Amino acid sequence: MSDSSAGAAAGDVVAAAASTAAGWRRAGVAGAAIGVLAAGAAAGVAVERLTVGRGMRKKARLALDATGPYGSLRGTPGRAIADDGTELYYEVDEVQPAQPEAGPGPGGNRRRRLFGRKAPAPVTVVFSHGYCLGQDSWHFQRAALRGLVRTVHWDQRSHGHSERGRAQADGVALGIDQLGRDLKAVIDAAVPEGRIVLVGHSMGGMTVMALADQYPDLIRDRVAAVAFVGTSSGRLGEVNFGLPVAGVRAVRRVLPGVLRALGTQAELVEKGRRATADLFAGLIKRYSFSSRDVDPAVARFAERLIESTPIDVVAEFYPAFTEHDKSGALPVFRDLPVLILAGEKDLVTPSSHSEAIADVLPDAELILVPDAGHLVMLEHPETVTDRLADLLVRAGAVAAANVGEHGSTAQQPGRR
Numbered sequence: 001m002s003d004s005s006a007g008a009a010a011g012d013v014v015a016a017a018a019s020t021a022a023g024w025r026r027a028g029v030a031g032a033a034i035g036v037l038a039a040g041a042a043a044g045v046a047v048e049r050l051t052v053g054r055g056m057r058k059k060a061r062l063a064l065d066a067t068g069p070y071g072s073l074r075g076t077p078g079r080a081i082a083d084d085g086t087e088l089y090y091e092v093d094e095v096q097p098a099q100p101e102a103g104p105g106p107g108g109n110r111r112r113r114l115f116g117r118k119a120p121a122p123v124t125v126v127f128s129h130g131y132c133l134g135q136d137s138w139h140f141q142r143a144a145l146r147g148l149v150r151t152v153h154w155d156q157r158s159h160g161h162s163e164r165g166r167a168q169a170d171g172v173a174l175g176i177d178q179l180g181r182d183l184k185a186v187i188d189a190a191v192p193e194g195r196i197v198l199v200g201h202s203m204g205g206m207t208v209m210a211l212a213d214q215y216p217d218l219i220r221d222r223v224a225a226v227a228f229v230g231t232s233s234g235r236l237g238e239v240n241f242g243l244p245v246a247g248v249r250a251v252r253r254v255l256p257g258v259l260r261a262l263g264t265q266a267e268l269v270e271k272g273r274r275a276t277a278d279l280f281a282g283l284i285k286r287y288s289f290s291s292r293d294v295d296p297a298v299a300r301f302a303e304r305l306i307e308s309t310p311i312d313v314v315a316e317f318y319p320a321f322t323e324h325d326k327s328g329a330l331p332v333f334r335d336l337p338v339l340i341l342a343g344e345k346d347l348v349t350p351s352s353h354s355e356a357i358a359d360v361l362p363d364a365e366l367i368l369v370p371d372a373g374h375l376v377m378l379e380h381p382e383t384v385t386d387r388l389a390d391l392l393v394r395a396g397a398v399a400a401a402n403v404g405e406h407g408s409t410a411q412q413p414g415r416r
Contacts, residue, residue, distance in 0.1 A: 071139055090155070226338050
């Protein structure tokens, strides 16, 4: 494809997005959001629009949704009650009983490699997910550790199977501190005793920091290790999202107001999101992944996770990030094994934010994954899972660090 034809294609996409936006303006303020996002998404879908028809793209999405195994793992369900009465949904994967007589099957091999001859330590790994995601975003890590160590996966308020935040329904602004208290409620319900390893991605990492800020004794008394994945301790208002200076200024100026307005017209906006599915798919892929060979089924899985978050929830949570500052809570983790991991090309929580956390926690292990974006645990699951397994070793929870097969997001030969 020539540069001129690719440029023309991108121009066609921008024009189409602009046309859509104009139509949305006649219907309501939702058009403003599409206008802001169109330029960033256009390049991501231009080539696809040249070669693949809309009907074929729709069929491909349906096929991927039907066959993709991602997000299919389920555990024992439970519910915790937050301090405002919100029901928070979680699932527990218990340790499988040891069976020495078992043959060298895949499960037995994984158990021996991870724990050696010793029984697993009484530790529970609690996974907290990011903004507009859900507990299933940890699919690969959950699959790798399943049955080998006790794990808890929960949905943050207003996400996944958790209840819509009751305080927010009554008009109370959401803050990251609330999410920290939510995590405390989940721990009280799902892990009332024993040692804990906390793992948080993006907003989930901020949730862990908020927990430490409000309950430092819990961290000192019960937490064995912590993993911060693609997250930030503050100054998110300075992130440029990979946009030129003018674009960043425009987004910072209009986006908060646009999101507030969109939150009041949720039904209209959700219809618009469906009508512009291709545009949003390109945008999601740009801000989720960096490498080009991500399995299309994984990319579609991420798309489904994100698009399942209602626009009014998106609007409700967004202001909390610009106000988030938990750098003062980080020293609570200084005496613990800490993993800090991020994608080098993360446009949402740039790797420099992980480096800033490491500056406060100089004994932490800092891993910057090349050719990785914001959803590094889906894009490079082998790297993330291996480093998490090593963290369990450093915490004294396991005897060896090798976990069995845990999948790959690389596009399979012959798969399109």
